[in-house]
Amino acid sequence: MKSLLRSFGPGLTALFSLSVLGWALMLILLPQLTIFERAATVPARSLDSSVAAALARDAATCGSVLKLHRPTETEPEPSSGGGLAIPSIGGGMAVPSPSGGGGLAIPSMTGGSTAAADQTRPYILQCDRTATHLRLADNGSAEPRYLDTEFGIADLSIDAALPVDDQIAQAEEIRDLARGLEARLKQEEANAPAFSLQNFERLIEAARLPLPESMRAAEDAKLSNKVFALIGLRFEKDGQIYERLGLTNLARTLFFAVLATVLALTICYPIAYKAALATPPQRQMWLLLGLVIPYAIVELMRIYAWTAIIDNRGLINSALMGLGWIDAPLALTRSPVTVFLVIAYVYVLFMVFPMLNVMSTLDRNQIEAARDLGASPWRIHTRVIIPHAKPGIAVGCISTFMLAAGAFSVPRIISRGLQAEWFAQTIYNKFFESENSNIGAAYSLAYTVLCFALVALFMWVMRTRLKDFARVR
Known part of the structure; x- marks a missing residue:
């Protein structure tokens, strides 16, 4: 200052x-505080009172519509002479049909002895939904929760086989019951704490997988499922398979991000060494231009360019089929290796330039001295170059890992839904597809904290400090 x-x-x-x-x-x-506030707030539609309110509305609507379909009886027209006259067989004398008894009754159009309207009614959606056995939000529980069993009310529904008046009575009974339950639940929810960890618990909750017996053995034999079972993300309970889908997706994404970072480091370390220490200064500028110029193109265009390479009729499959090496195109869009390669290509500069900047500060006389003392190339790299370039390697790995962990466009465009989605796609779907923004905020906040923890662990393993990053300029 x-x-x-x-x-x-x-x-x-x-x-x-x-x-x-x-x-x-x-x-x-402020954005982080907003995300935290949204993540700690239970969405209104996840509250149990909202389910009771929806039931009350459906029951009220059902009763109102049913009243429009009440049966109406057709009254016979009165006659002054005691009823309708029916001519006798002899043809001369009219015999009145007695109103009290003994005469011939005139059949109604529907086949009854007295005209009455049909008791059936059309299908009404609200009546079909008017039932107290409604499923509630999971709220972190492995077993499903239902309105009637959770709050001790009767299991009621509308019986379409009953007369319409009885159905109206059932709808009114369910309406009154739901309104009373809604008022009680709203009072309990108003007295509850303003913030909750319920949205974060959704990340670790287990969901039952409806796997048939014919597929269970094949699914259990997969290596990924064995690993998930080993670390507790997949388990069996009461003969059913459960999996913590949120944590499974999170662990898979972090593993893929680490692999993409390792791949980028493997590709970029030789490039950085070549540009910084193994290239004459007059040629170094051309090598750097060769690295930078392709990245003047918009990132999305570079990603879409890869689709022309890996498609079923793309460059790779066309070349392999033209050479006769394969008979059918390779499903490259289904392979995670393709996503790793594209991520390494897209974020290569974030790995190359930190290492390049640090390596360029290394005195080449140290390399020559080590070579004169008989050190092998491997020993020169492990004892001279890598220790000096460690801050650049750390910055490059951290940058690439964070970008890969948050990658959205690359896995979405390259895989096109044919691979397991990355966690960034899950967060996007929570915000914009299913409109569970509170759960999406909890997912993103937990993901950010976990990534920062992994970065801190990596810095501790690399024995680097924040002030060491000042050498990366």
Whole structure:
């Protein structure tokens, strides 16, 4: 701060300080607080009172519609002479049909002795949904929860075989019961804490997999499912298979991100070494231009360009089939290796340049001295180059890992739904497809904290500190 005051004066220093604080507040702190507030708030439609309210509305609508379909009886027209006259066989004398008894009754159009409307009614959606055995939000429980069993009310529904008046009575009974339960649940929910960890619990809850017996053996034999069972993400209970789908997707994404980072490091370390230490200065500029120029193209265009390479009729399959090496195209879009390659290609600069910047500060005389002392190339790299380039390697790995862990466009475009989705896609679906933004916020916040923890663990393993990153410039 003293150097800033000395260089720019109090006015500009105050302006710079306020700008930095405003930037940190508006772009970092407030968005994270908003995400945390949304993640800790239970969505209204997940509350049990909302289920009771929906049941009350359906029951009220059902009763109102049923009243429009009440039966109406057709009254016979009165006659002054004691009823309708029916001519006798002899043809002369009219015999009245007695109103009290003994005469011939006139059949109604529907076949009854007295005209009555049909008791059946059309299908009504709200009546079909009016039942107290409604499933509630899971709220982290492995077993399903239902409105009647959870709150001790009767299992009621609308019986379409009963007369319409009886169905109306059933609808009104369910309506009154649901309204009373809704009022009680709203009072309990109002007295509950404002924030909850329920959305975070959805990440670790287990879901039952409806696997038939014919497929269970094949699924259990998969290596990924064996690993998930080993670490507790997949288990069997009461003869049913359960899997913690949120954690399974999270673990798979982190594993893929680590593999993509290792692949990028394997590809980029020789490139950085070649550009920094094994290329004459006059040729180094052309090598750097060769690295930078392709990345002047928009990222999405570079990703879509890969689809022309890996499609069933793309460049790779066309070349292999033209050479006669394969008879049918390879399903490259189904292979995770393809996603790893594209991620390494898209984020290669974030791995190359940190290592390149640090390696360029290494005195080449150290390499020559090690070579003169008889050190092998492997020993030169492990004892001279890699220890010096460790901050650049750490920055490159952290940058690539964080970008790969949060990758959305690459797995979505390259796999096109033919592979297991990455966790960023799951968060997107929670926000915009299923409109569970509260759960999506909890997923994103937990994912961010976990990634930061992994980065801290990586820095501890690499024995690097934040001030070491100042060498990466």
